[in-house]
Amino acid sequence: MTGFFKTIAKIFNFFLILVVSYLTPDQNFSLEKKKFFSTKYSEANLRNGPGTNHLILYKILHKGYPVLIMEEFENWKRITDYKNRSGWIANSQLSSSSYGIVIENNSVLFKFPTIQSKQIALLQKDVIFGIATCKPAWCKIKVNDLTGWIETKRFWGSKH
Structure with a gap:
């Protein structure tokens, strides 16, 4: 009887792992x-x-x-x-x-990718801009005739 329960436990563990791996969100889905x-x-x-x-x-x-x-x-x-x-x-x-769109009013466009940098402009919600390059938390953008850096959390779009 002990062998029977071990077999059942192995089958149960197999299906448990299968179900958990199926329900785990895909890590590439960002x-x-x-x-x-x-x-x-x-x-x-x-x-x-x-x-x-x-x-x-x-x-x-x-x-x-x-x-x-x-x-x-x-x-x-x-x-x-x-x-x-x-x-x-x-x-x-x-x-x-690559383009982005501002999602918050008064989003600051900075000269360099740091909040201590000089503020170039305040961008309003729904402003669309071209994206030149990105770092983990910042993107260099061009909006009208201005070029500067914006925090990635302030816009929606490609953050290549």
Whole structure:
């Protein structure tokens, strides 16, 4: 009888490990590892399905608007934005250029990547900017004719 219980215990442990490994979140599932794109033109249609026969949910009216790729189907990508709006957009409307969007009013643009550095500007929510390079907590950006550093926690988008 003891051998029977040992066999049952081994089977139970095997299934327990299997279930735990299945339920453990994927460590690669972070925003930094996901694919960010941006809109290529100043107007892009977001649809409720992959194809021009699907309804337009809304229009993105900004070139460089950052979007996160959630799914791909043929020549279409299902995207979401920082406001959790989602829909399908044609690949031809997207660019791999790195852009971000400010998510807090009065986000400071610094001359160097430290909060002790000179403040260049205060950026308001929804300002879109190009990203030149990033460090772990900072990105060097260009917004209009200004170039400076912003903390990564102050914006949504690619933090390559």
